[in-house]
Amino acid sequence: MHRTRREHELGAVFTFRPRTVVPEDDQDRTGLPTIEPTLADRVATAGRGLGLRHTAPQRVSIPDRLTDAPADVWHLVIADAFHLPWVPYYQHKHAGHSFVVRTTDHSAELLDAYTNDTPWGAARPSVWTLTPAALRAALDDVDSFTVVGLTRSSAGMPIGPAKALATTVCDLTSAADDGRIDSYLDAYARYPDHAAALSRLTTEVWLMARQRMAQARWLATADATSGTDDRPAYEGADQWLETAEATYLAMRRAQRDRPVPGGVLDRIAHLLRTDGSRLKACLQETPAVVR
Numbered sequence: 001m002h003r004t005r006r007e008h009e010l011g012a013v014f015t016f017r018p019r020t021v022v023p024e025d026d027q028d029r030t031g032l033p034t035i036e037p038t039l040a041d042r043v044a045t046a047g048r049g050l051g052l053r054h055t056a057p058q059r060v061s062i063p064d065r066l067t068d069a070p071a072d073v074w075h076l077v078i079a080d081a082f083h084l085p086w087v088p089y090y091q092h093k094h095a096g097h098s099f100v101v102r103t104t105d106h107s108a109e110l111l112d113a114y115t116n117d118t119p120w121g122a123a124r125p126s127v128w129t130l131t132p133a134a135l136r137a138a139l140d141d142v143d144s145f146t147v148v149g150l151t152r153s154s155a156g157m158p159i160g161p162a163k164a165l166a167t168t169v170c171d172l173t174s175a176a177d178d179g180r181i182d183s184y185l186d187a188y189a190r191y192p193d194h195a196a197a198l199s200r201l202t203t204e205v206w207l208m209a210r211q212r213m214a215q216a217r218w219l220a221t222a223d224a225t226s227g228t229d230d231r232p233a234y235e236g237a238d239q240w241l242e243t244a245e246a247t248y249l250a251m252r253r254a255q256r257d258r259p260v261p262g263g264v265l266d267r268i269a270h271l272l273r274t275d276g277s278r279l280k281a282c283l284q285e286t287p288a289v290v291r
Helices: 005-011 039-048 134-139 161-178 181-190 195-218 231-255 263-282
Strands: 051-056 058-059 074-080 096-103 108-112 116-118 119-123 126-130 145-152
Touching: 005 195, 039 145, 074 263, 108 134, 119 134, 126 134, 161 181, 181 195, 195 231, 195 263, 231 263
Parallel strands: none
Antiparallel strands: 051 145, 058 145, 074 096, 074 145, 096 108, 108 126, 116 119
């Protein structure tokens, strides 16, 4: 799927702000904290960065809201991946999954940017052009889903690399100082079902790796005069991807009742505590705000 610099701006800033999972998002029923932003936060970020006007999230039980929409209307859709036949989790794992549907005069485009390798196959960014009947059939197993209407309203408010890095570094530094990192990881360390905790942690680490890779790619699109170096960001993102793989392997061993190598949580803690210094190195001329 082609991405423009404007779309990459969604990865300009990331934060580490664990939150308590609300019941409708707690697909695995563990109650463990998550770093994934709420739907409201994600939509607000897209609105500011890309100039999108959005409707209030609406829970619907039939896909007519999508198939009967006027031409060239976009909808962000969130549903249980267990019931979505084009993703590897279909009939295997319950997880909130988002995709976009754009209506045309006689069809609908379904855009799914998800990228991951799972035990049930690989997911890669894809676009499908479907008839209204085919879209209804694809969503036939979904009991209900959340829909947010999206329309372009302005040029948005792009953020510069220096400010984006300063904002991210400030949040990561605060997280190390105020105990957010310790309390987050301690919840996973103390959870009685080790395999369930590792399963949830695998998703969490993948999300953190994705955040960091998105910011690295955004920095790579910055103008050469911005004074930024994307190499430390890519190096950090690669370390997170390696840690995501190690967490996944630990999860698989736990699910098979095999001994799990120690050190996964320590590895995550180290990356969280050193993210800030790596991102400071992205600035060839570090402004005072991030010193």
